[in-house]
Amino acid sequence: MAEKPCQCDDCQRFYKEHDRLIREFPTFKQQQELNWASIQSFRTLCSKVTDELQRELSERASNKNISQEDNHISDIEITEALDELDSVNAYLYAVEALMEKIFDTKISNNIELKFKEIAKELAPDPLNVDRLILNRLFHQTPDYPDKKNIN
Ligand SMILES: [Zn+2]
Numbered sequence: 001m002a003e004k005p006c007q008c009d010d011c012q013r014f015y016k017e018h019d020r021l022i023r024e025f026p027t028f029k030q031q032q033e034l035n036w037a038s039i040q041s042f043r044t045l046c047s048k049v050t051d052e053l054q055r056e057l058s059e060r061a062s063n064k065n066i067s068q069e070d071n072h073i074s075d076i077e078i079t080e081a082l083d084e085l086d087s088v089n090a091y092l093y094a095v096e097a098l099m100e101k102i103f104d105t106k107i108s109n110n111i112e113l114k115f116k117e118i119a120k121e122l123a124p125d126p127l128n129v130d131r132l133i134l135n136r137l138f139h140q141t142p143d144y145p146d147k148k149n150i151n
Helices: 009-024 028-062 075-103 109-122 129-140
Strands: none
Touching: 009 109, 028 075, 028 109
């Protein structure tokens, strides 16, 4: 007996986002670019925050007279976050190295069409009326590559 996928709020948000990313980035190339940009932006943000926290911590060390009440983030909190972010930055660096390998792959236009076709099946947008109309037009067009699958 197959188990039903979890329907909690977090999971539902994940399914929605998962499908949206397929729907809005339906080609191999778009997925490459999306994931590359996503890793890069995550890495940029994490390292900027790390730099900022390190700067703040060393500033506090050299300005002992600043009262603790002025600091809404505690030293311990910063130190702990720096440890965590250090690992995250290392993992992201490793993921980036793997993404570079994936980025080297090129896919032919015919295979890209296959990606688009499968993306439509995986993540149709039932609420998008324009898309429904467009899909119907495509299916009525004799030279549309999907035509052979309708009969
Ligand atoms: Zn869940």
